Amino acid sequence: MKIYLDGKFVDQADAKVSVFDHGLLYGDGVFEGIRLYQGNIFRLEEHLERLEYSAKAILLKMPWTRKEISDATCETCRQNNLADAYIRLVVTRGVGDLGLSPWLCPKPSIFIIADKIALYPEECYIKGLEIVTVPTRRLNPAAFSPAIKSLNYLNNILAKIEARQFGAREAIMLNDQGYVAECTGDNVFIVHKGEIITPSATQGALKGITRGAVFDIAKEIGVPIREDNLTRYDVWNANEVFLTGTAAETIPITKLDGREIGDGKPGPVFAKVLAAFHKRVLTEGTRI
Template identity: 70%
Template sequence: MKIFMNDKLVDQAEAKVSVFDHGLLYGDGIFEGIRLYDSCVFKLEEHLERLEYSAKAIMLELPWSRQEISDAVCETCRANGLKDGYIRLVVTRGEGSLGLSIKNCDKPQLIIIADKIQLYPQEFYEKGLEIITVPTRRINPAALPPTVKSLNYLNNILAKIEAQHLGYHEAIMLNDQGHVAECTGDNVFVIHKGELITPSASAGALKGITRDTALGISEDLGVPWREANLTRYDIWVAEELFLTGTAAEIIPIVKVDARPIGDGKPGPITAKFLERFRELVSREGTML
Protein backbone atom coordinates (compact mmCIF):
# COMPACT_ATOMS: atom_id res chain seq x y z
CA MET A 1 0.00 0.00 0.00
CA LYS A 2 1.14 3.53 -0.79
CA ILE A 3 0.70 6.32 1.78
CA PHE A 4 0.96 10.02 0.95
CA MET A 5 3.32 11.75 3.40
CA ASN A 6 3.67 15.55 3.12
CA ASP A 7 4.69 15.78 -0.53
CA LYS A 8 5.14 12.26 -1.89
CA LEU A 9 3.91 8.69 -1.88
CA VAL A 10 5.83 6.19 0.23
CA ASP A 11 5.47 2.50 0.98
CA GLN A 12 3.34 1.70 4.03
CA ALA A 13 6.41 0.50 5.97
CA GLU A 14 8.10 3.85 5.38
CA ALA A 15 5.13 5.99 6.44
CA LYS A 16 6.43 7.32 9.76
CA VAL A 17 6.11 10.36 12.00
CA SER A 18 8.36 11.48 14.83
CA VAL A 19 7.65 10.28 18.39
CA PHE A 20 7.75 13.99 19.22
CA ASP A 21 4.87 14.78 16.86
CA HIS A 22 2.17 16.53 18.88
CA GLY A 23 -0.47 14.58 17.01
CA LEU A 24 0.88 11.46 18.71
CA LEU A 25 1.75 13.03 22.06
CA TYR A 26 -1.38 15.10 22.60
CA GLY A 27 -3.91 14.32 19.86
CA ASP A 28 -3.11 17.76 18.46
CA GLY A 29 -4.26 17.66 14.88
CA ILE A 30 -7.27 17.26 12.61
CA PHE A 31 -8.61 14.73 10.15
CA GLU A 32 -11.27 13.94 7.59
CA GLY A 33 -12.79 10.59 6.67
CA ILE A 34 -13.77 10.59 2.98
CA ARG A 35 -15.47 8.02 0.75
CA LEU A 36 -14.58 6.93 -2.77
CA TYR A 37 -17.42 5.53 -4.88
CA ASP A 38 -16.89 4.29 -8.44
CA SER A 39 -13.79 6.52 -8.85
CA CYS A 40 -15.66 9.55 -7.45
CA VAL A 41 -14.32 11.10 -4.23
CA PHE A 42 -17.64 11.94 -2.62
CA LYS A 43 -17.99 15.62 -1.70
CA LEU A 44 -14.24 16.15 -1.55
CA GLU A 45 -14.57 19.95 -1.66
CA GLU A 46 -16.91 19.93 1.34
CA HIS A 47 -14.49 17.73 3.28
CA LEU A 48 -11.55 19.98 2.47
CA GLU A 49 -13.53 23.05 3.47
CA ARG A 50 -14.30 21.45 6.83
CA LEU A 51 -10.62 20.53 7.21
CA GLU A 52 -9.72 24.18 6.70
CA TYR A 53 -12.31 25.27 9.26
CA SER A 54 -10.98 22.75 11.80
CA ALA A 55 -7.43 23.98 11.16
CA LYS A 56 -8.44 27.60 11.68
CA ALA A 57 -10.30 26.73 14.88
CA ILE A 58 -7.20 25.17 16.45
CA MET A 59 -4.81 27.77 14.96
CA LEU A 60 -3.07 25.25 12.72
CA GLU A 61 -1.76 26.89 9.55
CA LEU A 62 -1.98 24.57 6.56
CA PRO A 63 1.04 25.01 4.24
CA TRP A 64 -0.80 23.32 1.37
CA SER A 65 -3.51 24.80 -0.82
CA ARG A 66 -6.89 23.10 -1.11
CA GLN A 67 -6.05 22.10 -4.67
CA GLU A 68 -2.74 20.55 -3.60
CA ILE A 69 -4.49 18.43 -0.97
CA SER A 70 -7.23 17.50 -3.42
CA ASP A 71 -4.64 16.38 -5.97
CA ALA A 72 -2.81 14.38 -3.29
CA VAL A 73 -6.03 12.59 -2.28
CA CYS A 74 -6.72 11.57 -5.88
CA GLU A 75 -3.11 10.57 -6.46
CA THR A 76 -3.17 8.30 -3.39
CA CYS A 77 -6.34 6.57 -4.57
CA ARG A 78 -4.92 5.99 -8.03
CA ALA A 79 -1.61 4.71 -6.64
CA ASN A 80 -3.48 2.06 -4.66
CA GLY A 81 -5.72 1.06 -7.55
CA LEU A 82 -8.87 2.02 -5.66
CA LYS A 83 -12.23 2.73 -7.25
CA ASP A 84 -14.25 2.22 -4.08
CA GLY A 85 -12.87 2.78 -0.60
CA TYR A 86 -12.22 5.02 2.35
CA ILE A 87 -9.72 7.86 2.63
CA ARG A 88 -8.28 9.02 5.94
CA LEU A 89 -6.78 12.49 5.60
CA VAL A 90 -4.75 13.56 8.64
CA VAL A 91 -2.89 16.75 9.49
CA THR A 92 -0.85 16.72 12.70
CA ARG A 93 0.62 19.73 14.47
CA GLY A 94 4.04 18.28 13.73
CA GLU A 95 7.19 17.66 15.71
CA GLY A 96 7.78 19.81 18.78
CA SER A 97 9.21 19.82 22.28
CA LEU A 98 7.62 18.05 25.21
CA GLY A 99 4.82 20.15 26.70
CA LEU A 100 1.57 21.57 25.40
CA SER A 101 3.02 24.67 23.80
CA ILE A 102 2.74 24.77 20.01
CA LYS A 103 5.48 27.39 19.57
CA ASN A 104 8.12 24.92 18.44
CA CYS A 105 5.78 23.01 16.12
CA ASP A 106 6.51 24.67 12.81
CA LYS A 107 6.05 21.83 10.30
CA PRO A 108 2.61 20.19 10.13
CA GLN A 109 2.49 16.64 8.76
CA LEU A 110 0.07 15.63 6.00
CA ILE A 111 -0.88 11.95 5.88
CA ILE A 112 -3.32 10.38 3.40
CA ILE A 113 -4.36 6.73 3.63
CA ALA A 114 -6.64 5.17 0.99
CA ASP A 115 -7.95 1.71 1.77
CA LYS A 116 -11.11 -0.37 2.26
CA ILE A 117 -13.43 -0.05 5.27
CA GLN A 118 -16.55 -1.75 6.57
CA LEU A 119 -17.79 -0.21 9.79
CA TYR A 120 -20.76 -2.55 10.24
CA PRO A 121 -21.52 -6.00 8.80
CA GLN A 122 -23.38 -5.68 5.49
CA GLU A 123 -26.38 -7.63 6.79
CA PHE A 124 -27.33 -4.78 9.14
CA TYR A 125 -27.95 -2.43 6.21
CA GLU A 126 -30.76 -4.77 5.20
CA LYS A 127 -32.20 -5.93 8.52
CA GLY A 128 -31.22 -2.97 10.71
CA LEU A 129 -28.91 -2.48 13.67
CA GLU A 130 -29.64 -2.76 17.40
CA ILE A 131 -27.92 -0.18 19.63
CA ILE A 132 -27.89 1.02 23.24
CA THR A 133 -27.34 4.20 25.23
CA VAL A 134 -24.07 4.17 27.19
CA PRO A 135 -23.08 6.02 30.40
CA THR A 136 -20.17 7.96 28.85
CA ARG A 137 -21.39 11.49 28.11
CA ARG A 138 -20.41 13.56 25.11
CA ILE A 139 -17.95 16.36 25.86
CA ASN A 140 -19.67 19.71 26.37
CA PRO A 141 -19.46 21.81 23.16
CA ALA A 142 -18.26 24.73 25.29
CA ALA A 143 -15.21 22.65 26.26
CA LEU A 144 -14.41 21.26 22.83
CA PRO A 145 -16.62 22.18 19.85
CA PRO A 146 -17.76 19.03 18.01
CA THR A 147 -17.41 21.01 14.78
CA VAL A 148 -13.63 20.62 15.18
CA LYS A 149 -12.78 17.19 13.82
CA SER A 150 -9.70 16.67 15.98
CA LEU A 151 -7.43 13.66 16.37
CA ASN A 152 -8.51 13.16 19.97
CA TYR A 153 -11.47 10.75 19.86
CA LEU A 154 -10.98 9.25 23.31
CA ASN A 155 -14.43 10.41 24.43
CA ASN A 156 -16.04 8.48 21.59
CA ILE A 157 -13.70 5.52 21.99
CA LEU A 158 -14.69 5.06 25.64
CA ALA A 159 -18.35 4.96 24.60
CA LYS A 160 -17.54 2.47 21.83
CA ILE A 161 -15.73 0.23 24.32
CA GLU A 162 -18.79 0.21 26.59
CA ALA A 163 -21.05 -0.75 23.69
CA GLN A 164 -18.77 -3.52 22.45
CA HIS A 165 -18.37 -5.02 25.93
CA LEU A 166 -22.15 -5.38 26.00
CA GLY A 167 -22.25 -6.98 22.56
CA TYR A 168 -23.34 -3.97 20.47
CA HIS A 169 -21.72 -2.38 17.43
CA GLU A 170 -22.84 1.16 18.19
CA ALA A 171 -24.14 3.35 21.02
CA ILE A 172 -25.95 6.61 21.61
CA MET A 173 -24.11 9.25 23.63
CA LEU A 174 -26.00 11.84 25.66
CA ASN A 175 -24.68 15.29 26.51
CA ASP A 176 -24.33 16.59 30.05
CA GLN A 177 -27.96 17.77 30.00
CA GLY A 178 -29.24 14.31 29.16
CA HIS A 179 -30.08 15.10 25.53
CA VAL A 180 -29.00 12.94 22.62
CA ALA A 181 -25.76 14.22 21.09
CA GLU A 182 -24.68 11.59 18.58
CA CYS A 183 -23.47 8.02 18.38
CA THR A 184 -19.81 7.12 18.85
CA GLY A 185 -19.09 7.85 15.19
CA ASP A 186 -22.40 8.71 13.56
CA ASN A 187 -25.14 11.34 13.52
CA VAL A 188 -28.63 10.38 14.74
CA PHE A 189 -31.88 10.96 12.81
CA VAL A 190 -35.39 10.35 14.15
CA ILE A 191 -38.48 10.10 11.95
CA HIS A 192 -41.66 10.85 13.86
CA LYS A 193 -45.06 11.65 12.38
CA GLY A 194 -43.52 12.23 8.95
CA GLU A 195 -40.89 14.68 10.22
CA LEU A 196 -37.12 14.24 10.31
CA ILE A 197 -35.46 15.42 13.54
CA THR A 198 -31.76 15.49 14.43
CA PRO A 199 -29.62 17.00 17.24
CA SER A 200 -27.77 20.23 16.55
CA ALA A 201 -24.06 20.96 16.97
CA SER A 202 -24.91 22.84 20.18
CA ALA A 203 -26.11 19.51 21.61
CA GLY A 204 -22.76 17.90 20.82
CA ALA A 205 -23.34 16.58 17.30
CA LEU A 206 -20.73 16.72 14.57
CA LYS A 207 -21.74 18.71 11.50
CA GLY A 208 -21.28 15.64 9.35
CA ILE A 209 -20.94 15.70 5.57
CA THR A 210 -23.28 12.70 5.30
CA ARG A 211 -25.57 14.43 7.79
CA ASP A 212 -25.79 17.42 5.43
CA THR A 213 -26.40 15.04 2.54
CA ALA A 214 -29.30 13.45 4.44
CA LEU A 215 -30.81 16.88 5.09
CA GLY A 216 -30.57 17.63 1.36
CA ILE A 217 -32.23 14.30 0.56
CA SER A 218 -34.98 15.18 3.04
CA GLU A 219 -35.75 18.33 1.08
CA ASP A 220 -35.69 16.43 -2.22
CA LEU A 221 -38.14 13.87 -0.86
CA GLY A 222 -40.41 16.54 0.61
CA VAL A 223 -39.82 15.35 4.18
CA PRO A 224 -39.80 18.32 6.59
CA TRP A 225 -36.81 18.43 8.95
CA ARG A 226 -35.60 20.35 11.96
CA GLU A 227 -32.89 20.35 14.61
CA ALA A 228 -34.10 19.81 18.17
CA ASN A 229 -33.10 18.52 21.57
CA LEU A 230 -33.94 14.83 21.73
CA THR A 231 -34.29 12.72 24.86
CA ARG A 232 -34.04 8.95 25.14
CA TYR A 233 -37.85 8.94 25.22
CA ASP A 234 -37.94 10.63 21.81
CA ILE A 235 -35.68 7.90 20.48
CA TRP A 236 -37.74 5.07 22.01
CA VAL A 237 -41.04 6.29 20.51
CA ALA A 238 -39.64 7.15 17.07
CA GLU A 239 -41.36 5.58 14.10
CA GLU A 240 -38.04 5.19 12.29
CA LEU A 241 -34.42 5.83 13.19
CA PHE A 242 -31.23 5.89 11.17
CA LEU A 243 -27.59 6.90 11.56
CA THR A 244 -25.35 8.69 9.09
CA GLY A 245 -21.60 8.95 8.73
CA THR A 246 -18.90 8.78 6.09
CA ALA A 247 -17.84 5.28 7.15
CA ALA A 248 -21.34 4.19 8.24
CA GLU A 249 -23.13 5.76 5.24
CA ILE A 250 -26.87 5.51 6.11
CA ILE A 251 -27.83 2.58 8.34
CA PRO A 252 -31.29 1.83 9.81
CA ILE A 253 -31.73 1.25 13.55
CA VAL A 254 -34.43 -1.21 14.61
CA LYS A 255 -33.97 -1.42 18.38
CA VAL A 256 -32.62 0.94 21.06
CA ASP A 257 -32.18 -0.05 24.71
CA ALA A 258 -34.18 -3.25 24.07
CA ARG A 259 -37.11 -1.21 22.70
CA PRO A 260 -38.12 -1.84 19.07
CA ILE A 261 -38.22 1.20 16.80
CA GLY A 262 -41.58 1.17 14.99
CA ASP A 263 -42.34 -2.42 14.11
CA GLY A 264 -38.73 -3.47 14.66
CA LYS A 265 -37.84 -3.39 10.97
CA PRO A 266 -36.20 -0.76 8.72
CA GLY A 267 -38.90 1.75 7.80
CA PRO A 268 -40.06 2.87 4.34
CA ILE A 269 -38.82 6.47 4.69
CA THR A 270 -35.37 5.28 5.75
CA ALA A 271 -35.33 2.99 2.70
CA LYS A 272 -36.00 6.00 0.45
CA PHE A 273 -33.14 7.93 2.06
CA LEU A 274 -30.76 5.02 1.54
CA GLU A 275 -31.85 4.56 -2.08
CA ARG A 276 -31.39 8.25 -2.88
CA PHE A 277 -28.03 8.33 -1.09
CA ARG A 278 -26.74 5.47 -3.22
CA GLU A 279 -27.82 7.35 -6.33
CA LEU A 280 -25.86 10.45 -5.30
CA VAL A 281 -22.53 9.07 -4.14
CA SER A 282 -20.96 8.25 -7.49
CA ARG A 283 -21.72 11.61 -9.08
CA GLU A 284 -21.41 14.32 -6.41
CA GLY A 285 -17.70 14.83 -5.91
CA THR A 286 -14.33 14.81 -7.62
CA MET A 287 -13.49 12.19 -10.23
CA LEU A 288 -10.10 10.53 -10.11
Protein backbone atom coordinates (compact mmCIF):
# COMPACT_ATOMS: atom_id res chain seq x y z
CA MET A 1 0.00 0.00 0.00
CA LYS A 2 1.20 3.50 -0.86
CA ILE A 3 0.53 6.35 1.57
CA TYR A 4 0.72 10.01 0.60
CA LEU A 5 2.82 11.75 3.26
CA ASP A 6 3.91 15.37 3.02
CA GLY A 7 4.26 15.44 -0.75
CA LYS A 8 5.62 11.94 -1.31
CA PHE A 9 4.23 8.45 -1.74
CA VAL A 10 5.77 5.99 0.69
CA ASP A 11 5.23 2.35 1.54
CA GLN A 12 2.92 1.62 4.44
CA ALA A 13 5.83 0.51 6.64
CA ASP A 14 7.58 3.84 6.04
CA ALA A 15 4.54 6.06 6.66
CA LYS A 16 5.55 7.59 9.99
CA VAL A 17 5.02 10.83 11.85
CA SER A 18 7.08 12.24 14.71
CA VAL A 19 6.20 11.46 18.32
CA PHE A 20 6.36 15.25 18.77
CA ASP A 21 3.55 15.85 16.26
CA HIS A 22 0.74 17.63 18.08
CA GLY A 23 -1.78 15.55 16.16
CA LEU A 24 -0.49 12.60 18.20
CA LEU A 25 0.24 14.43 21.43
CA TYR A 26 -3.02 16.38 21.68
CA GLY A 27 -5.34 15.35 18.85
CA ASP A 28 -4.55 18.75 17.35
CA GLY A 29 -5.53 18.42 13.73
CA VAL A 30 -8.43 17.81 11.36
CA PHE A 31 -9.48 15.04 9.02
CA GLU A 32 -11.99 13.87 6.46
CA GLY A 33 -13.31 10.40 5.71
CA ILE A 34 -14.14 10.16 1.99
CA ARG A 35 -15.53 7.43 -0.26
CA LEU A 36 -14.43 6.24 -3.68
CA TYR A 37 -17.14 4.45 -5.67
CA GLN A 38 -16.23 2.82 -8.99
CA GLY A 39 -13.58 5.44 -9.70
CA ASN A 40 -15.70 8.37 -8.47
CA ILE A 41 -14.76 10.21 -5.27
CA PHE A 42 -18.15 11.13 -3.83
CA ARG A 43 -18.56 14.85 -3.18
CA LEU A 44 -14.81 15.42 -2.87
CA GLU A 45 -15.16 19.21 -3.16
CA GLU A 46 -17.60 19.27 -0.22
CA HIS A 47 -15.21 17.22 1.87
CA LEU A 48 -12.30 19.52 1.06
CA GLU A 49 -14.39 22.58 1.84
CA ARG A 50 -15.31 21.11 5.24
CA LEU A 51 -11.62 20.31 5.83
CA GLU A 52 -10.76 23.95 5.14
CA TYR A 53 -13.52 25.16 7.48
CA SER A 54 -12.35 22.82 10.25
CA ALA A 55 -8.75 23.98 9.83
CA LYS A 56 -9.76 27.64 9.89
CA ALA A 57 -11.83 27.12 13.03
CA ILE A 58 -8.78 25.83 14.93
CA LEU A 59 -6.42 28.38 13.30
CA LEU A 60 -4.50 25.70 11.44
CA LYS A 61 -3.13 27.35 8.32
CA MET A 62 -2.82 24.82 5.50
CA PRO A 63 -0.10 25.69 2.97
CA TRP A 64 -1.68 23.63 0.17
CA THR A 65 -4.35 24.70 -2.30
CA ARG A 66 -7.60 22.77 -2.56
CA LYS A 67 -6.52 21.56 -6.01
CA GLU A 68 -3.23 20.25 -4.64
CA ILE A 69 -5.05 18.26 -1.96
CA SER A 70 -7.63 17.07 -4.48
CA ASP A 71 -4.93 15.91 -6.90
CA ALA A 72 -3.07 14.13 -4.10
CA THR A 73 -6.26 12.37 -3.02
CA CYS A 74 -6.98 11.14 -6.54
CA GLU A 75 -3.39 10.06 -7.08
CA THR A 76 -3.40 8.08 -3.81
CA CYS A 77 -6.28 6.02 -5.17
CA ARG A 78 -4.49 5.54 -8.50
CA GLN A 79 -1.23 4.57 -6.81
CA ASN A 80 -3.07 1.76 -5.03
CA ASN A 81 -5.09 0.67 -8.10
CA LEU A 82 -8.37 1.22 -6.28
CA ALA A 83 -11.80 1.72 -7.81
CA ASP A 84 -13.68 1.44 -4.51
CA ALA A 85 -12.18 2.59 -1.22
CA TYR A 86 -12.44 4.55 1.99
CA ILE A 87 -10.06 7.51 2.02
CA ARG A 88 -8.70 9.03 5.21
CA LEU A 89 -7.28 12.53 4.70
CA VAL A 90 -5.51 13.91 7.77
CA VAL A 91 -3.86 17.26 8.50
CA THR A 92 -1.98 17.53 11.79
CA ARG A 93 -0.65 20.63 13.51
CA GLY A 94 2.85 19.24 12.98
CA VAL A 95 5.93 18.88 15.12
CA GLY A 96 6.25 21.08 18.19
CA ASP A 97 7.41 20.90 21.80
CA LEU A 98 5.68 19.14 24.69
CA GLY A 99 3.51 22.15 25.49
CA LEU A 100 0.06 22.89 24.09
CA SER A 101 1.03 26.01 22.14
CA PRO A 102 0.12 25.49 18.46
CA TRP A 103 2.16 28.52 17.34
CA LEU A 104 5.30 26.53 18.21
CA CYS A 105 4.42 24.05 15.44
CA PRO A 106 5.81 25.80 12.34
CA LYS A 107 4.77 23.27 9.70
CA PRO A 108 1.58 21.17 9.46
CA SER A 109 1.72 17.63 8.14
CA ILE A 110 -0.64 15.92 5.71
CA PHE A 111 -1.18 12.26 4.92
CA ILE A 112 -3.74 10.37 2.85
CA ILE A 113 -4.65 6.68 3.17
CA ALA A 114 -6.87 4.83 0.70
CA ASP A 115 -8.01 1.40 1.84
CA LYS A 116 -11.05 -0.78 2.56
CA ILE A 117 -13.32 -0.33 5.58
CA ALA A 118 -16.24 -2.30 7.00
CA LEU A 119 -17.86 -0.82 10.10
CA TYR A 120 -20.63 -3.36 10.36
CA PRO A 121 -21.26 -6.90 9.04
CA GLU A 122 -23.00 -7.04 5.66
CA GLU A 123 -26.09 -8.69 7.16
CA CYS A 124 -26.75 -5.58 9.28
CA TYR A 125 -27.27 -3.56 6.11
CA ILE A 126 -29.96 -6.03 5.05
CA LYS A 127 -31.68 -6.96 8.30
CA GLY A 128 -30.95 -3.80 10.26
CA LEU A 129 -28.83 -2.87 13.25
CA GLU A 130 -29.78 -3.09 16.94
CA ILE A 131 -28.37 -0.17 18.94
CA VAL A 132 -28.55 1.36 22.41
CA THR A 133 -28.46 4.76 24.08
CA VAL A 134 -25.34 5.22 26.22
CA PRO A 135 -24.63 7.36 29.32
CA THR A 136 -21.76 9.33 27.74
CA ARG A 137 -23.15 12.64 26.51
CA ARG A 138 -22.13 14.48 23.37
CA LEU A 139 -19.92 17.48 24.00
CA ASN A 140 -21.83 20.74 24.31
CA PRO A 141 -21.54 22.74 21.04
CA ALA A 142 -20.72 25.80 23.15
CA ALA A 143 -17.66 23.95 24.48
CA PHE A 144 -16.58 22.40 21.18
CA SER A 145 -18.36 22.83 17.87
CA PRO A 146 -19.47 19.54 16.29
CA ALA A 147 -18.82 21.17 12.90
CA ILE A 148 -15.07 20.85 13.54
CA LYS A 149 -13.99 17.40 12.40
CA SER A 150 -10.96 17.17 14.65
CA LEU A 151 -8.58 14.33 15.45
CA ASN A 152 -9.83 14.19 19.04
CA TYR A 153 -12.60 11.57 19.02
CA LEU A 154 -12.33 10.44 22.63
CA ASN A 155 -15.90 11.53 23.38
CA ASN A 156 -17.15 9.24 20.61
CA ILE A 157 -14.76 6.45 21.57
CA LEU A 158 -16.06 6.38 25.15
CA ALA A 159 -19.59 5.99 23.79
CA LYS A 160 -18.41 3.23 21.45
CA ILE A 161 -16.87 1.38 24.40
CA GLU A 162 -20.15 1.63 26.31
CA ALA A 163 -22.10 0.33 23.32
CA ARG A 164 -19.87 -2.74 23.24
CA GLN A 165 -20.31 -3.24 26.98
CA PHE A 166 -24.07 -3.25 26.41
CA GLY A 167 -23.71 -5.79 23.59
CA ALA A 168 -24.42 -3.38 20.74
CA ARG A 169 -22.40 -2.34 17.69
CA GLU A 170 -23.46 1.29 17.76
CA ALA A 171 -24.85 3.85 20.20
CA ILE A 172 -26.98 6.95 20.22
CA MET A 173 -25.44 9.85 22.12
CA LEU A 174 -27.64 12.45 23.79
CA ASN A 175 -26.60 16.02 24.43
CA ASP A 176 -26.55 17.62 27.87
CA GLN A 177 -30.23 18.56 27.50
CA GLY A 178 -31.24 14.97 26.85
CA TYR A 179 -31.94 15.39 23.12
CA VAL A 180 -30.53 13.03 20.49
CA ALA A 181 -27.29 14.38 19.02
CA GLU A 182 -25.83 11.63 16.85
CA CYS A 183 -24.30 8.17 17.01
CA THR A 184 -20.62 7.59 17.68
CA GLY A 185 -19.76 8.16 14.02
CA ASP A 186 -23.07 8.55 12.21
CA ASN A 187 -25.97 10.96 11.80
CA VAL A 188 -29.42 9.82 12.96
CA PHE A 189 -32.65 10.06 10.94
CA ILE A 190 -36.12 8.97 11.90
CA VAL A 191 -39.19 8.58 9.69
CA HIS A 192 -42.44 9.48 11.42
CA LYS A 193 -45.82 9.73 9.71
CA GLY A 194 -44.27 10.14 6.27
CA GLU A 195 -41.69 12.74 7.30
CA ILE A 196 -37.91 12.44 7.75
CA ILE A 197 -36.54 14.20 10.84
CA THR A 198 -32.94 14.58 12.03
CA PRO A 199 -31.21 16.53 14.83
CA SER A 200 -29.65 19.86 13.94
CA ALA A 201 -25.98 20.73 14.32
CA THR A 202 -26.90 22.92 17.30
CA GLN A 203 -27.84 19.72 19.14
CA GLY A 204 -24.36 18.28 18.65
CA ALA A 205 -24.69 16.60 15.26
CA LEU A 206 -21.92 16.74 12.69
CA LYS A 207 -22.97 18.30 9.38
CA GLY A 208 -22.26 15.06 7.55
CA ILE A 209 -21.68 14.93 3.81
CA THR A 210 -23.92 11.87 3.50
CA ARG A 211 -26.42 13.64 5.76
CA GLY A 212 -26.53 16.48 3.24
CA ALA A 213 -27.07 13.99 0.44
CA VAL A 214 -30.14 12.65 2.26
CA PHE A 215 -31.68 16.15 2.25
CA ASP A 216 -31.20 16.27 -1.53
CA ILE A 217 -32.56 12.74 -1.93
CA ALA A 218 -35.64 13.50 0.17
CA LYS A 219 -36.57 16.30 -2.23
CA GLU A 220 -35.93 14.00 -5.18
CA ILE A 221 -38.23 11.23 -3.87
CA GLY A 222 -40.86 13.66 -2.56
CA VAL A 223 -40.54 12.99 1.17
CA PRO A 224 -40.68 16.00 3.56
CA ILE A 225 -37.50 16.44 5.63
CA ARG A 226 -36.60 18.77 8.47
CA GLU A 227 -34.35 19.29 11.49
CA ASP A 228 -35.86 19.15 14.96
CA ASN A 229 -35.20 18.17 18.56
CA LEU A 230 -35.56 14.44 19.08
CA THR A 231 -35.82 12.49 22.32
CA ARG A 232 -35.37 8.75 22.83
CA TYR A 233 -39.18 8.55 23.00
CA ASP A 234 -39.37 9.95 19.47
CA VAL A 235 -36.90 7.37 18.20
CA TRP A 236 -38.62 4.48 20.00
CA ASN A 237 -41.92 5.40 18.36
CA ALA A 238 -40.62 6.21 14.89
CA ASN A 239 -41.85 4.23 11.89
CA GLU A 240 -38.29 3.90 10.64
CA VAL A 241 -34.79 4.85 11.78
CA PHE A 242 -31.58 4.91 9.79
CA LEU A 243 -28.03 6.18 10.15
CA THR A 244 -25.74 7.85 7.63
CA GLY A 245 -22.02 8.45 7.48
CA THR A 246 -19.19 8.24 4.98
CA ALA A 247 -17.76 5.10 6.56
CA ALA A 248 -21.11 3.56 7.52
CA GLU A 249 -22.86 4.76 4.33
CA THR A 250 -26.61 4.27 5.00
CA ILE A 251 -27.79 1.58 7.41
CA PRO A 252 -31.25 0.82 8.87
CA ILE A 253 -31.91 0.56 12.61
CA THR A 254 -34.49 -2.01 13.70
CA LYS A 255 -34.17 -1.84 17.47
CA LEU A 256 -33.18 0.81 20.03
CA ASP A 257 -32.82 0.05 23.74
CA GLY A 258 -34.59 -3.27 23.30
CA ARG A 259 -37.59 -1.64 21.56
CA GLU A 260 -38.43 -2.60 17.99
CA ILE A 261 -38.58 0.25 15.50
CA GLY A 262 -41.78 0.00 13.47
CA ASP A 263 -42.30 -3.63 12.52
CA GLY A 264 -38.69 -4.50 13.26
CA LYS A 265 -37.61 -4.46 9.60
CA PRO A 266 -36.00 -1.86 7.30
CA GLY A 267 -38.79 0.37 6.00
CA PRO A 268 -39.93 1.62 2.58
CA VAL A 269 -38.63 5.18 2.96
CA PHE A 270 -35.17 3.87 3.82
CA ALA A 271 -35.32 1.61 0.75
CA LYS A 272 -36.01 4.62 -1.48
CA VAL A 273 -33.24 6.66 0.15
CA LEU A 274 -30.79 3.79 -0.25
CA ALA A 275 -31.60 3.26 -3.94
CA ALA A 276 -31.24 6.97 -4.70
CA PHE A 277 -28.00 7.15 -2.71
CA HIS A 278 -26.48 4.27 -4.68
CA LYS A 279 -27.16 6.17 -7.91
CA ARG A 280 -25.76 9.45 -6.64
CA VAL A 281 -22.42 8.10 -5.43
CA LEU A 282 -21.50 7.15 -9.00
CA THR A 283 -22.24 10.54 -10.52
CA GLU A 284 -21.61 13.26 -7.90
CA GLY A 285 -18.00 14.02 -7.27
CA THR A 286 -14.59 13.73 -8.90
CA ARG A 287 -13.35 11.02 -11.26
CA ILE A 288 -9.87 9.78 -10.46
